[in-house]
Amino acid sequence: MKKIAALFAVAGLISFSFTPGGFAEDTPAPAPFLMDVPHFQEEAVAAGIDHQYTGGWEYFVGGGVASFDCNGDRKPDLMMAGGTSPLALYVNQSETGGALKFKERPIDLSDKDLRSVLGVYPIDIDNDDYTDVVLLRLGENIILKGGPDCTFEKANRTFAFDAGKDWTVAFAATWEAGNKYPTLAFGNYVDRYAPGTPFGTCSDNVFDRPVSHDKVDYSNPLPLKPSYCTLSMLFTDWNHSGQDSLRVANDRQYYRGGQEQLWDIAPGRPPRQYTTAEGWASLKIWGMGLAEADPKADGKPEYFITSMGDNKLQELNDEADDNSPSYRDTAYEKGAAAYRPYIGKDHRPSTAWHAQFADINNDTNMDLFLTKGNVEAMPDFASSDPDNLLLGNFDGKFTEKGDEAGIALPGKGRGAVVEDFNNDGMLDILVVNRMQRAFLFRNLGAKTDWGYRPLGNWTEIELDNDPINHMGIGATINVRAGTQTQVQRVQVGGGHASGHVGFTHFGLGTNERAVVRVQWPDGEWSQPYRIFANQHVVIKRGTTSAKYWFAPPANADQVAAQPAAVTPAPAGQQTGDQPVTK
Helix, strand or coil, X not given: CHHHHHHHHHHHHHXXXXXXXXXXXXXXXXXXXXXXXXXXXXXXXXXXXXCEEECCHHHCCCCCXXXXXXXXXXXXXXEECCEXXXXXXXXXXXXXXCCCCEEEECCCCCHHHHCCEEEEEEECCCCCCCCEEEEEEECCCEEEEEEHHHEEEECCCCXXXXXXXXXXXXXXXXXXCCCCCCEEEEEXXXXXXXXXXXXXXXXXXXXXXXXXXXXXCCCCCEEECCCCCEEEEEEECCCCCCCCEXXXXXXXXXXXXXXXXXXXXXXXXXXXXXXXXXCCCCCCCECCCEEEECCCCCCCCEEEECCECCCEEEEECCCCCCCCCCEEECCCCCCXXXXXXXXXXXXXXXXXXXXEEECCCCCCCCEEEEEECCCCCCCCCCCCCCCEEEEECCCCCEEECHHHHCCCCCCCEEEEEEECCCCCCCCEEEEEEECCECEEEEEEEEEECCEEECCCEEEEEEEECCCCCCCCCCCEEEEEECCEEEEEECCEECECCEEECCCEEEEEECCCEEEEEEECCCCCECCCEEEECCEEEEEECCCCCCEEEECCCCCCCCCCCCECCCCCCCEXXXXXXXXXXX
16 A cells, blocks of 8 residues: 555645646747658567566666677677566577567576566676676665676675665766776665655665775775765766766655755765855756767767656856856757657656667767656656657757657657667667567668668777776767767766667768777777778777678678688678778
8 A cells, every 4th residue: 555655645746846837838840850760660579579667666767778798799688677577688689680589588596686676787897808787676786797698697795795775776887097897876766664755765875986906896885975866877077077977867756955966976085966166056857867968079968867847958058167067958949858748639748767869860960869658647747658759950959750750659668778789780779668568669761652771871889998897988989970070978877777888879971981089988099090881890999900890691690709800891791800991
């Protein structure tokens, strides 16, 4: 009965606190969108994915998914939170450019450990070149140590990890200067056991620096006080200083006196909050998810924060300096507020969860994907609330194309990943739904009268920063094509309970070549690498040339994705890593 009572209490509070006047009037119709609109086909069941995120009140939030390569073939595999249903691992067996295909594999954990999972984030913690996975749970969090051929073992004891017993939904990680192992941050939600729960009873978040340089040891976690019922967090270099801070999105539904947060995490010192005296303005929203992009390529990222009703897109104020994190909201002026459903007759406010920036139509402009779905049965919020596909324009504004793209299906979205599952250079989408099957959208390209054609040109870049932090978490990839420079940061964290590691995707439009430079996590710049479009590129730190990786052509025998020092050949004729001509 407590769960049911809590649900009605939540609904009642929102009904009282929400006022339609808090939302802007409809803006004028946007200018016609002149770039390609990708068309998606939903094929989860056909691809072998039959998974739901289930459970009661504790599982209204969460529902994450991780995409990463767990068997060395450079195809992104999936691990999906199930709530009261078991955690699921799906190994990618898709052929290059073909229909998506996955096969479920067992995970060697107890039934208890497989359940109560809310979030899933991939990261190689121990630098052994196998991807580990952090499971965010209701109760004890778990670190899975990755091994060969998609095998995993529980590593809490091995890593001296203080797993806690909270309700954990958010996670982020970064390598601080001089550390062999990453610093981990865990975002906790409501303290279910405190008097008066759930209102005003937020559990402390956790900041976990490695204790030792000789072995993985997370035995001395620090509480982040105050904490305000966190649902997303992200390490970010907000002022282009080379020093990360920790951005935190919090749910106003349950905190008292809280706000969104930015923490200074200077090495060797305890974390501290930025204050209003430093320019940090109080913002109180139902903070569900975080995403970062740098559309101006000026090193000053913008942040999208999902919420109930109007979402936020923040950029630094013109008067802000390197010590003043002062932001203004640009969501309405850029067409990204996405505050109510864009189709159908339900005009009540939306509920947004996961956010992810990516160039989904390969036109060189950053797009934005959002999952949507009612918390459960909130009467003042839309019950029919399709996911958003906001395509970026060259003027920095966004145009909603979810319906035209074919993703406006009835669902109750939570976590998601935007990922190229079949190595064809066109981004696909996996959405975890609450209490119904997941969606798997394959990108077919631009629709024509005779079928489909490819979108713009592209490149996908993998970093190798061995021997420490080999995935290059915290690195920045700069891609210059024609007169335009694109910037993306390699990160673990953000979104809603969902993460990705692997290739970083860039759309190149009509450009057939590009120049790539990498600023590695310690700030050092690589030399420029000249690449051809429509290739997978592998950049190993310290080498004078990058390499192409050619995905196996359809129906080819599986090959190992290992470097091979041979003469480059056109895509489709060779597989493995091949040198890139400078």
